[in-house]
Amino acid sequence: MKVLVIGKGGREHALVWKLAQSPRVERVYCAPGNAGTAQDGVNVDIAAGDIERLVRFARREGIGLTVVGPEEPLALGIVDEFQRAGLRIFGPPRAAAELEASKVFAKELMRQADIPTAEFRVFDHPDPARKYIETREYPLVVKADGLASGKGAIVCSTREEALAAVDLIMVKEAFGAAGRRVVIEKRLEGEEVSIMALVAGRTLVPLPPTQDYKQALDGDRGPNTGGMGAYCPVPAVTPDLLRAIETTILIPTVHAMHNAKRPFKGVLYAGLMLTAQGPRVLEFNVRLGDPETQPVLMRLKTDLLDLLEAVVDDRLHEFPEDKLLWDERPAVCVVVASEGYPGTYHKGRTITGLDEVARVSDVKVFHAGTRRSDSKIVTDGGRVLGVTALGDNFALARARAYQAVHMLEFAGMYYRKDIAERAVRRSQEASASDM
Numbered sequence: 001m002k003v004l005v006i007g008k009g010g011r012e013h014a015l016v017w018k019l020a021q022s023p024r025v026e027r028v029y030c031a032p033g034n035a036g037t038a039q040d041g042v043n044v045d046i047a048a049g050d051i052e053r054l055v056r057f058a059r060r061e062g063i064g065l066t067v068v069g070p071e072e073p074l075a076l077g078i079v080d081e082f083q084r085a086g087l088r089i090f091g092p093p094r095a096a097a098e099l100e101a102s103k104v105f106a107k108e109l110m111r112q113a114d115i116p117t118a119e120f121r122v123f124d125h126p127d128p129a130r131k132y133i134e135t136r137e138y139p140l141v142v143k144a145d146g147l148a149s150g151k152g153a154i155v156c157s158t159r160e161e162a163l164a165a166v167d168l169i170m171v172k173e174a175f176g177a178a179g180r181r182v183v184i185e186k187r188l189e190g191e192e193v194s195i196m197a198l199v200a201g202r203t204l205v206p207l208p209p210t211q212d213y214k215q216a217l218d219g220d221r222g223p224n225t226g227g228m229g230a231y232c233p234v235p236a237v238t239p240d241l242l243r244a245i246e247t248t249i250l251i252p253t254v255h256a257m258h259n260a261k262r263p264f265k266g267v268l269y270a271g272l273m274l275t276a277q278g279p280r281v282l283e284f285n286v287r288l289g290d291p292e293t294q295p296v297l298m299r300l301k302t303d304l305l306d307l308l309e310a311v312v313d314d315r316l317h318e319f320p321e322d323k324l325l326w327d328e329r330p331a332v333c334v335v336v337a338s339e340g341y342p343g344t345y346h347k348g349r350t351i352t353g354l355d356e357v358a359r360v361s362d363v364k365v366f367h368a369g370t371r372r373s374d375s376k377i378v379t380d381g382g383r384v385l386g387v388t389a390l391g392d393n394f395a396l397a398r399a400r401a402y403q404a405v406h407m408l409e410f411a412g413m414y415y416r417k418d419i420a421e422r423a424v425r426r427s428q429e430a431s432a433s434d435m
Contacts, residue, residue: 001024001025001026001064001065001305002025002026002027002028002029002061002062002063002064003019003025003027003028003029003063003064003065003066003067003305004028004029004030004031004044004054004057004058004061004063004065004066004067005019005028005029005030005031005033005037005041005066005067005069006030006031006048006054006066006067006068006069006070006073006078007030007031007048007068007069007070008030008032008033008034008037008048009034009069009070009290009368009369009381009383010290010291010293010294010335010366010367010368010383010385010386011069011070011288011289011290011291011293011294012030012033012034012037012069012070013030013034013036013037013040013366013367013368013386014293014294014297014298014366014386014388015067015069015288015293015297015304016028016030016033016036016037016040016041017036017040017297017364017366018297018300018304019067019304019305020040020041021303021304022303022304022305022306023303024303024305025305027041027042028040028041028042029041029042029043029044029057029061029063030042030043030044031043031044031045031046031047031048031054031057032044032045032046032047032048034367034368034369034370034371034380035367035370035371035372035377035380036365036366036367036370037367038372044057048069048070048072048073049072049073049076051073051076051077051078051081052081054066054078054082055081055082055085055087058082058085058087059085059087063087064088065088065089065090065305065308065309065312066082066087066088066089066090067089067090067091067308068089068090068091068287069287069288069290070287071097071100071101071147071285071286071287072147074091074092074094074097074100074101074286074287075094075097075098075100075101075147076094077093077094077097078091079091079092079093079094079097080093080094088312088313089312090266090308090311090312091265091266091267091286091287092264092265092266092286093262093265095261095262096257096262096263096264096265096266096286097286098262099253099257099262099264099268099284099286100147100269100283100284100285100286100287101146101147101286102145102146103143103144103145103146103152103183103283104122104145104181104183106283106284107120107122107183107185108122109253109256109257109260110253110281112256113252113253113255113256114252115248115249115252115253115256115281116248116249116278116279116280116281117185117280117281117282118141118185118186118187118188118280118282119185119186120183120184120185120186121183121184121185122145122181122182122183122184123170123181123182123184124180124181125170126166126167126170126171129166129170129182129184130163130166132184133159133162133163133166133184134159136159136162136186138186138187139155139156139157139158139186139187140156140162140184140185140186140187141153141154141155141156141184141185141186141187142154142156142162142165142166142169142182142183142184143182143183143184143185144169144175144178144179144181144182145178145179145180145181145182145183146175146177146178146179146180147178148175148178148179149226150214150224150225150226150227151175151223151224151225151226151342152169152175152178152179153224153282153283154168154169154224155187155224156187157187162184166182166184169182170182188273188275188280188282189273189275189276190273190274190275190276190280191211191236191273191274191422192211192212192214192271192272192273192274192282193209193210193211193234193236193237193271193272193274194209194210194211194212194230194269194270194271194272194289194292195207195209195237195242195245195249195250195269195270195272196210196267196268196269196270196288196289196292196296197246197250197267197268197270198266198267198307198310198311198316199254199264199265199266199267199268199311199316200265200310200311200312200314200315200316200317201263201265201314201316201317202254202255202258203316203317204246204250204251204254204268205316205319205324206242206245206246206250207296208232208233208296208299208326209232209233209234209237209242210230210231210232210233210234210289210292210295210296211230211231211232211234211236211422211423212227212228212229212230212289212291212292213227213228213229213230213416213418213419214227214228215228216228216337216341216342216416217416218416218417218418219418223342223343224342225337225341225342225382225383226290226342226382226383227289227290227291227292227335227383228291228335228337228383228415228416228419229291229332229333229334229335229386229415229416229419229420230289230291230292230294230295230332230333230419231295231330231331231332231333231394231397231398231419231420231423232292232295232296232298232299232330232331233330234423235394235423235426235427235430236274236426237274241274241279244278244279245270245272245279248278248279249270249272249279249281250268250270253268253270253284254268264286265311265312265314266286266287266311267285267286267287267288268284268286269284269285269286269287269288269289269292270283270284271283271284271285290368291333291335291366291383291386294331294333294364294366294386294388295330295331295332295333295388296331298327298331298333298364298388298389298390299326299327299329299330299331299390300325300326300327301325301326301327302323302324302325306319306323307319307324327390329362329390329391329392329393329397330390330391330393330394330397330423330427331388331389331390331397332388332389332391332394332397332398332400332401332419332420332423333366333386333387333388333389333401333419334386334387334388334401334402334405334415334416334419335368335383335384335385335386335387335415335416336383336384336385336386336387336405336408336413336414336415337382337383337384337413337414337415338369338379338381338382338383338384338412338413338414339412339413339414340382340412341382341383342382345382345412346379346411346412347369347378347379347380347381348373348378348379348380349378349379349410349411349412350376350377350378350410350411351370351376351377351378351379351384351385351408351409351410352408352409352410353407353408353409354377354408356407357387357404357407357408360400360403360404360407362389362390362391362400363387363388363389363390363400363401363404364388364389365385365386365387365388365404365408366385366386366387366388367384367385367386368381368383368384368385368386369381369382369383369384370384370385378410379410384410384413385408387401387404387405387408388401389401389404393427394420394423394424394427395424395427395428397420398419398420398421398423398424401419401420402417
């Protein structure tokens, strides 16, 4: 079978790499792809949002399955167009993709379905938003309603920061049309986790929990990014807690979407805060996370094509639990970024050390913002690489990932140095208590 992956980031490279391992896959294309997807598959020079050309390509090449990575094509209705053309595609239709494309829709759905989340208000003009902020006595989060590449949620510690966030989103239009409406919600305290689940019909299969790092700098400081690293699994999410999340959040969301006549199919991603009162939803995404996908797929032993086809063909309920296999070792992903990200940054800087890292066992460098220039691989984005490693425990996986990071170099390279520290500490404490 020929498979097409749509997108050009680290998540898409991980998908290409894992799908290429399937004995049933003849070739994996990636549109538009990056320097890494070109090594593990075949790049196609078509933008992820150019749905008409993608449909024509899939027809011409006889693509057996298309897998959508990023959120924008889903929000544009790529699944609907492919299905109208009689093509098989993994992802939710446009109506269901609004769960991510509109923060307002998601929050209203949660309110109606009694799904635990922070209290919130919606505003379509800056003046009433400012007045509301002036009356609040607790920290807030200001979110652009639409898609903003993971940067549209501004966590505010003070009233002044919240007012500045409204000005940035609604007046200065930092995220364009995505900021025409804002959600202002109470800032929740606790630990963040990401729960992704495969969904088809009324069947839901959770993937191992992950934890990502959204802030740009160590100690969860600095501006929000698309994610500076992740690890899997998460010691804080026990089997009992995962079952509770499934019962109180994931299943009610799938049912609520069905009742709203927006049946969901694909990957439901719940970004959660583990508060003292229990898990609360921060956001929903309608696709695999980035960088969460990288450590998850490093651990997946089951043929990914089998899983995706079970969703597309509504056979997920027939997929045997004992066929979904995972490497018992944890995985850690460290994102290497360009100086200035998530703001402005330079492109075209030569990356060295990739060949050396490729020889390190249990390490995979997933490319995100890269391209080939003549014989060199150069930077082409804010998040450049996702260095992902397996280890017998979190300490070893983390050490192996950072060892590989230290072998890489490009001008302006930066990365967080505290990825998975919490997991290492927790696992060591757990080991000590068992002695």
